[in-house]
Amino acid sequence: MKFNKQDILKALETISLAGEGANMVESGAVLNVITFADEVIVDIKMTTPAMHIKKRAEKDIIKTIQERVSKDAQVKVNIKVEAPTKENANLIKGKAIPGIKNIVAVASGKGGVGKSTVTANLAVTLAKMGFKVGVLDADIYGPSIPLMFDVFNERPLSVNVDGKSKMKPVESHGVKVLSIGFFTKPNQAVIWRGPMAAKALNQLIFDAAWGELDFMLLDLPPGTGDIHLSIMQSLPITGAVVVSTPQTVALADARKGVAMFQQENIQVPVLGVIENMSYFTPAELPDNKYYIFGNGGAKNLAEDLEIPFLGEVPLVQSIREAGDIGRPAALQTATPIEAAFEEITKNVVSETVKRNDSLPPTEAIKITTMAGCSAVKK
Ligand SMILES: Nc1ncnc2c1ncn2[C@@H]1O[C@H](COP(=O)(O)OP(=O)(O)OP(=O)(O)O)[C@@H](O)[C@H]1O
Numbered sequence: 559m560k561f562n563k564q565d566i567l568k569a570l571e572t573i574s575l576a577g578e579g580a581n582m583v584e585s586g587a588v589l590n591v592i593t594f595a596d597e598v599i600v601d602i603k604m605t606t607p608a609m610h611i612k613k614r615a616e617k618d619i620i621k622t623i624q625e626r627v628s629k630d631a632q633v634k635v636n637i638k639v640e641a642p643t644k645e646n647a648n649l650i651k652g653k654a655i656p657g658i659k660n661i662v663a664v665a666s667g668k669g670g671v672g673k674s675t676v677t678a679n680l681a682v683t684l685a686k687m688g689f690k691v692g693v694l695d696a697d698i699y700g701p702s703i704p705l706m707f708d709v710f711n712e713r714p715l716s717v718n719v720d721g722k723s724k725m726k727p728v729e730s731h732g733v734k735v736l737s738i739g740f741f742t743k744p745n746q747a748v749i750w751r752g753p754m755a756a757k758a759l760n761q762l763i764f765d766a767a768w769g770e771l772d773f774m775l776l777d778l779p780p781g782t783g784d785i786h787l788s789i790m791q792s793l794p795i796t797g798a799v800v801v802s803t804p805q806t807v808a809l810a811d812a813r814k815g816v817a818m819f820q821q822e823n824i825q826v827p828v829l830g831v832i833e834n835m836s837y838f839t840p841a842e843l844p845d846n847k848y849y850i851f852g853n854g855g856a857k858n859l860a861e862d863l864e865i866p867f868l869g870e871v872p873l874v875q876s877i878r879e880a881g882d883i884g885r886p887a888a889l890q891t892a893t894p895i896e897a898a899f900e901e902i903t904k905n906v907v908s909e910t911v912k913r914n915d916s917l918p919p920t921e922a923i924k925i926t927t928m929a930g931c932s933a934v935k936k
Pocket residue numbers: 666668669670671672673674675676697700702779780834835871872873874875876877878879881882
């Protein structure tokens with residue numbers, strides 16, 4: 559006996575997949591029906607890999623065909639799972655900026671965890687590796703990058719580029735720097751709404767003569783407020799790095815930070831988590847480690863959220879001192895601090911490359927200088 563394909567389709571029109579209003583023929587879930595002797599093969603596609611929903615669909619199909627067409631039908635159901643394609647998922651938003659290949663936002667949920675310190679050290683390490691680097695200090699609440707690069711008394715000059723006046727970033731330690739702090743008075747609390755901050759930052763990016771950059775690091779304000787939403791939605795951010803200490807309160811805020819980037823209307827890929835102040839090491843006992851804020855918290859968080867762990871930075875007096883005198887500690891050669899930042903920076907570069915590779919070719923922004931990073935050699 560051979561069954562009629564139309565009868566099978568008619569039977570399948572009486573059932574729908576869980577969560578879908580239309581019947582499975584109308585919704586396009588039924589891909590194909592093949593009948594051969596007493597066999598009926600139904601190919602369907604689903605958007606969920608959930609086992610119990612797959613099982614239920616299979617059971618419903620078999621039951622319906624046997625009830626409505628023939629109880630002798632030997633029904634086989636093939637289920638193909640197709641994840642829904644999210645529009646604009648992980649695409650770079652905003653206008654691409656000529657000459658700037660990657661914008662990496664450095665964020666933290668909690669304040670004071672060392673986000674600016676990490677940004678400054680990442681920047682000088684990238685520059686040492688041969689990348690062209692810029693830092694844009696977007697921390698409107700407490701712009702500390704000018705201090706960390708010893709340029710707090712400087713102001714960007716105006717230069718003429720193709721007949722237009724542009725701001726020339728200040729240069730220090732091989733890194734181009736612009737800060738919102740150059741334009742606000744010291745001791746003045748800045749009260750800005752998100753769109754205002756985003757507009758000011760847009761100017762610092764688009765109306766500045768950055769030249770060619772492999773990486774622009776964006777030092778974000780702490781927290782997860784509307785400022786962040788505006789910045790993320792209006793600037794073409796390649797990816798974000800979240801800095802946290804291993805302390806429970808900082809980790810809880812870092813989790814919120816990651817969630818913010820992964821939010822439906824933001825979708826900035828998270829390149830990973832960096833743990834700062836992982837352990838304290840006194841200068842006179844360099845082999846001793848004291849886990850003041852807890853042990854391994856950020857690594858566990860990264861594992862839990864299934865995002866890369868980019869590395870850890872110890873709490874050492876010289877990092878603070880180096881920041882205060884405006885010469886990031888990673889510039890001190892042949893030190894464990896230099897090695898720690900090199901490791902983290904390599905991881906940031908390789909995660910950026912991976913992220914760019916997973917974009918459609920038209921959107922992909924490639925890094926051209928691969929110096930110092932084995933992970934990017936192809
Ligand atoms: N690993 C470290 N070892 C020693 N001191 C550190 C370390 N990381 C940061 N610091 C010090 O901690 C203080 C806060 O760091 P930083 O300003 O980088 O934090 P932040 O997260 O950017 O702060 P904010 O929330 O104000 O933006 C600074 O004095 C800095 O020098």
